[in-house]
Amino acid sequence: MTTEEIRAPASSATVARSSAPQERQATLGQRIYRYRFVYLMLVPTFALLLTFNYYPAFMGLYRAFFKWDIGLQPEFLGLGNFEKLFIRDDIFIKSLRHVSLLTSWRVISAVTFPFIVAELIFNLRSNVHKYTYRVLTILPAVVPGIVILLLWQFIYDGTHGLLNAFLEGVGLEDWQQPWLGSPKTALYAVTFMGFPWVGGVTVLIYLAGLQGISDEVIDSSLVDGCSGLRRIFAIDIPLILGQFKLIIVLAVIGGLQGWVAVFVMTAGGPGTASMVPGLWMYNNAFLWNKMGYASAIGMFLFVLIMGLTILNVKFVKTGDY
Amino acid sequence: MTVLEGQPQPIQRMPQTESWRRAWRSGDWWRHLGLLGFLFFMFLPFIITIIISFKDIPQFDHYPFTVTFPLHPDNYLEAWRIVSRYILNSIITSGTSVVGMVILAAIAAWAFARYPFPGRELFFFGVLALLMVPGELTLIPAFLLVKDLGLLNTRWVLIAPYIAGGQVFAIFILRQFFEALPGEMFEAARIDGANELQVFRHIGIPLSQSILGVVAIMHVLSTWNDVIWPLVTLRSNELMTLTIGLYAFRTAWYTIWGPLMAGYVIASIPLIILFAFTSRLFVEGLSSGAIKM
Numbered sequence: 001m002t003t004e005e006i007r008a009p010a011s012s013a014t015v016a017r018s019s020a021p022q023e024r025q026a027t028l029g030q031r032i033y034r035y036r037f038v039y040l041m042l043v044p045t046f047a048l049l050l051t052f053n054y055y056p057a058f059m060g061l062y063r064a065f066f067k068w069d070i071g072l073q074p075e076f077l078g079l080g081n082f083e084k085l086f087i088r089d090d091i092f093i094k095s096l097r098h099v100s101l102l103t104s105w106r107v108i109s110a111v112t113f114p115f116i117v118a119e120l121i122f123n124l125r126s127n128v129h130k131y132t133y134r135v136l137t138i139l140p141a142v143v144p145g146i147v148i149l150l151l152w153q154f155i156y157d158g159t160h161g162l163l164n165a166f167l168e169g170v171g172l173e174d175w176q177q178p179w180l181g182s183p184k185t186a187l188y189a190v191t192f193m194g195f196p197w198v199g200g201v202t203v204l205i206y207l208a209g210l211q212g213i214s215d216e217v218i219d220s221s222l223v224d225g226c227s228g229l230r231r232i233f234a235i236d237i238p239l240i241l242g243q244f245k246l247i248i249v250l251a252v253i254g255g256l257q258g259w260v261a262v263f264v265m266t267a268g269g270p271g272t273a274s275m276v277p278g279l280w281m282y283n284n285a286f287l288w289n290k291m292g293y294a295s296a297i298g299m300f301l302f303v304l305i306m307g308l309t310i311l312n313v314k315f316v317k318t319g320d321y
Numbered sequence: 322m323t324v325l326e327g328q329p330q331p332i333q334r335m336p337q338t339e340s341w342r343r344a345w346r347s348g349d350w351w352r353h354l355g356l357l358g359f360l361f362f363m364f365l366p367f368i369i370t371i372i373i374s375f376k377d378i379p380q381f382d383h384y385p386f387t388v389t390f391p392l393h394p395d396n397y398l399e400a401w402r403i404v405s406r407y408i409l410n411s412i413i414t415s416g417t418s419v420v421g422m423v424i425l426a427a428i429a430a431w432a433f434a435r436y437p438f439p440g441r442e443l444f445f446f447g448v449l450a451l452l453m454v455p456g457e458l459t460l461i462p463a464f465l466l467v468k469d470l471g472l473l474n475t476r477w478v479l480i481a482p483y484i485a486g487g488q489v490f491a492i493f494i495l496r497q498f499f500e501a502l503p504g505e506m507f508e509a510a511r512i513d514g515a516n517e518l519q520v521f522r523h524i525g526i527p528l529s530q531s532i533l534g535v536v537a538i539m540h541v542l543s544t545w546n547d548v549i550w551p552l553v554t555l556r557s558n559e560l561m562t563l564t565i566g567l568y569a570f571r572t573a574w575y576t577i578w579g580p581l582m583a584g585y586v587i588a589s590i591p592l593i594i595l596f597a598f599t600s601r602l603f604v605e606g607l608s609s610g611a612i613k614m
Contacts, residue, residue, distance in 0.1 A: 028439055031438070031439050032439050035436055035438035035439070037517075038432045038436045038438045039438065041428045041429060041431070041432040042429055042432055042444060044425050044428075045425050045426070045428070045429040045448075045488055045492070046444075046447075048425070048481070048484060048485035048488070049447075049448065049451065049485055049488065049489070051466075051485065052463060052466070052481060052482045052485035052486065053451050053454065053459065053485055053486060053489070054451075055462070055466065056458075056459035056461075056462035056463040056466060057451075057454050057458055057459050057462075059462035059465075059466075060458045060459055060460075060461060060462045061458070063461075063462065070465075113359075116355075117356065117359055120352045120355050120356050121356065123349075123352060124349055124352055124353075125349055126349075129349075129353075133356055133360075136360055137359075137360070137363070138604055139596075140363055140364070140367070142589075142592050142593055142596045142603070143367070143589045143592070143593075144545065144546055144563065144564065144567075144588060144589060144592060145546045145548075145564075146546065146548060146563070146564040146568065146588075147567065147585045147588055147589055148366075150567065150568075150571050150585060151367075151370060151585065152366070153571075154578075155366065160381075160385060160576070160578065162366075162369060162386065165385060165386060195362060196359055196362045196363060198359055198363055204604065257455060257456070257457065260548050260549055263548075263549075264548065264568065278457055281457065281460075281461075282460075282549070285460070285461045285464075286464075286553055291461055291465070294461050295462070297457075298457045298458045298459075298460065298461060299458060301455065301457040301458070302454065302455055302457060302458035305455045305457070306453045306454075306455075309453050310453070
């Protein structure tokens, strides 16, 4: 956390000056009483958080150890759900492989293409141009995610899709596929959608890092005859490692939570050819009412994501960015 | 490649066309070429969407990806009849929840930032810990909760959890900002006889407008794009938000590409308008997902 030092707020300073001796002797009850209006300020916030965040979170952890079908009495299973998950549920194991592929590509694409674009923009001479390109790269991020997903669904469409039309245009009719409808290609189609994989936000993060490199460093590197690609590898990349770390962590978390895209594009299909854990949880809960089993998958994802978030907090400081 | 290329240049004020021409001569041309290449592919899907949105069915069958005449703007009317309701629903949902969220988060963050009440750090940790909890863990119990509360298929089933969940990150950001505000100003106001509420209303809030804007836009973006929660909690077509409405629209109008693509275009317009008016806040809001802790 970045707020280690709590500055003494002005309000307390005023109070403290007039009543410093009593302040020290004030009992906890008196101090609570003095700030009663502050607690009042927090009541609505905590009422909502307890209802819609804390209760479901604890319930999710608790019910992961139960057989819990809607309409039936929950039945305690201990680690039964997890045993089933990791030993007897082949589809879940398969979905882990799928999500690894999805996440790996997310990481690889996030550290390459947006970085190339950021370098291209950063090295432009005119600030007007830099600004223009920055706005243009961020613009697609404004289009609602669902529209992008549905567009890619259209691009991959077997009969009317852009990709097949392109293949026909360049004489590769044999390669034409119903990309999302064939078990051989569905997972790869979902993984590699988003060409040319340039996320506007990611570009901005890299750019912020590059702009933070001091002019002296760049100047002296130029004097030493280090320019072009050599400068990128010897100076830029080492100096913005913080940004790279941040983006990798975000890409991994995004990959684990990115099952909504799979849901919209293929619903995990055909069959389970593109199933991922998040979607498997959704199916168990909302198609088959196996709430306890689904909670166990939810808990597994929670542990994974929390681990990564802690890594994020520990190794990626806000100041880096 | 010349040695000087990497050097940052001071802002030069010159006419747009002149600056482009000079850039071309200066050896930046291959960078422009690369960037334009990337941009071309980034925008290609959107350009094709717009082209298709003006086609009727025979035009699409014969020339799917090139501009065909006559244009059919009536596709937009047809799509608007369906999509407008979803847009309105999304505006109501995101709009109500953003107002509620910002008010509650600002009050709570103010309390955390400016009063040393007993238990302050404990309570604050109670808020922060929720940043670690992903939606995957809470989805199922939260669904069963709103079902038991009888909220399913109402507007509140979206608004209330959005307000609750949105506060967490907003409080975190706002507290840092409020703490950094200069205390002298509040002291001066108090000496002039302002009470705590007036200090907050007339000094704290006006000073924080831009950070409040960032927090608000972040919230609008995430609620506007949410798919799963509305999908599991809403059944009736009248209440559907844009994301699941478009999803249903796609299923119902599959292969009637003209109006479908027109619908996608219409669906993108509200956020583009918001972006046009608040681009700076917008960019900060988009990237602040990255500042998470």
